[in-house]
Amino acid sequence: MSNLIRVVLIGPTGAGKSQFCNFIHKDLTNSLYKVSNSLNSCTKEPQSTIIERQNIKLELIDSPGSSDSNNHDEENLKNLALYLRGKKELNQILLVLSFQDRFSRDTREYLKILSWIFTPKQFMTNLVIIFTHYPDNPDEDDLNKYQLFKKEINEELNKIFEIPSEFKIPDIPVYFMNTKIFKKDGKLFYDKNSEIASNDFIEELKLRVSSSSYSVIDTTDLECDKNTIVQKIEKEKNMILKEIEQLKKDKEKREKLIKQAEIEEQRYREFVERRRNSNRDSIGAGIFGLGALFIGIASSCQIF
Secondary structure, three states: OOOEEEEEEEOEOOOOHHHHHHHHOOOOOOOOOOOOOOOOOOOOOOEEEEEEEOOEEEEEEEOOOEOOOOOOHHHHHHHHHHHHHHHOEEOEEEEEEEOOOOOOHHHHHHHHHHOOOOOHHHHHHOEEEEEEOOOOOOOHHHHHHHHHHHHHHHHHHHHHOOOOOOOOOOOOOEEEOOOOOEEEOOEEEOOHHHHHHHHHHHHHHHHHHHOOOOOOEEOOOOOOOHHHHHHHHHHHHHHHHHHHHHHHHHHHHHHHHHHHHHHHHHHHHHHHHHHHHHHHHHHHHHHHHHHHHHHHHHHHHHHO
16 A cells, blocks of 8 residues: 555535645644635635645645536536546545535536546545534434435435446445634634544545555546546446456355355265264174173083
């Protein structure tokens, strides 16, 4: 595993992508990434920084928000694709959403355009979701929403990216954080529970990219184009179908081996049972022979 994990942040304007980057950097002044409090995106072009945390280097690539006042989603995503091509490789995709807004219609439309860049497998198997603007003191209703959101988000993304039924996508990791800066007695600080969640999030990234099943996203030919992505998806689908066919063959082979093992085990049990019966017969015959010998000896004694 490379010591650098490259992550791109995507999501609607106002969800808190830039604020999240500052949060991960533990920048309490919000000076590293410019933060907007309006629906006008401050991030006009992709930008990235590298931070060292928990024994890894993490590169965070912030991207322009979707559904902003300029309504340039497609243009922004084309620029993002071009920017990522220059990076050559991408490790993870981070979808940042607001806990308050959830999955809006505009966000769905944005993700549909995003599906012109990444294939379903690339996107879904390398995706982590962050819900920002989590309440300061979550109540039971908030916790119930948390569980509901986790379920809904997986189902919605499967629909948007039209995941083939034969390709089973594992549940996507979902984290909820409050990334705003608090102030008390003249001191600035982040929510403690959210800081713990950020540590868990980074550990999740480390585990994912070190997994034996992990594959990096090759971005050298990345572009935002419907026709191109259709060809890539078809190629990916054929590869998946081949993998499934191989898995079926492997399964049949395993089932044959298991059946053969069961037959051999039954034969062995029958063999052991025959030996036991044979031994009992031999012992019985031996005891009968000894009895006859004693009787013969006794008879001899009587004669003499």
